[in-house]
Amino acid sequence: MPTKIEGEATRRFGERYRVEASIAVDLERAVLGSDYGANGYTTVAQADTLAAVLALREGHRLLDIGAGCGWPGLYLAKTAGCDVVVTDLPMEGLRRARRRSRDDCLTLRSGAVLASARRLPFRAESFDAIVHTDVLC
Numbered sequence: 306m307p308t309k310i311e312g313e314a315t316r317r318f319g320e321r322y323r324v325e326a327s328i329a330v331d332l333e334r335a336v337l338g339s340d341y342g343a344n345g346y347t348t349v350a351q352a353d354t355l356a357a358v359l360a361l362r363e364g365h366r367l368l369d370i371g372a373g374c375g376w377p378g379l380y381l382a383k384t385a386g387c388d389v390v391v392t393d394l395p396m397e398g399l400r401r402a403r404r405r406s407r408d409d410c411l412t413l414r415s416g417a418v419l420a421s422a423r424r425l426p427f428r429a430e431s432f433d434a435i436v437h438t439d440v441l442c
Contacts, residue, residue: 341376341405345439352377353384355436361385365433368392370422371440375402378436379411388414390432394421 334340338349355377361367363386369378372391379402382389389411391402399417406415420426422440 339376339380341374341380341401345373345376347377347438349380351438352380355438356381356385359434359436361387361434363387366390366431368425368427368432368435370425370435370437372402372417373398375405375417377438378402379405379409379415381436382411382414383409387433390416390418390427392418392420392422392425394419 339352355361359367361381365385365387367378367381367387367389369375369381369389369391370393372378372393373395375391375398378389378391381387391399393399393402396419399419402417406412406417418426422437
């Protein structure tokens, strides 16, 4: 059960996902090289570095904590061939992640879980790698 402060923070952060902003996506493409509608600052080059350092490949399971709308977890699944579970608290972000998963034909290799980074519902050995980019805890 989230605390009152966590609940309010989740509500406020979730409001950012309700705004459809094509200008923001155009800016994201120009600056970060992606078009996920991300709220963070991780570039495509940095995500590619994560994939290389973690040696992600087909058959691996990746957990992306605080993924919002799926960046960079879904991108890593698409480019590296791994499976991914994205987690966050704002439901609006996870809805966008599920839409992106469908658009990128990743529905069989991805999942979205509403969960706080402080209370993840997974066993420690569930994943081969974990990422958390641009996350405030």
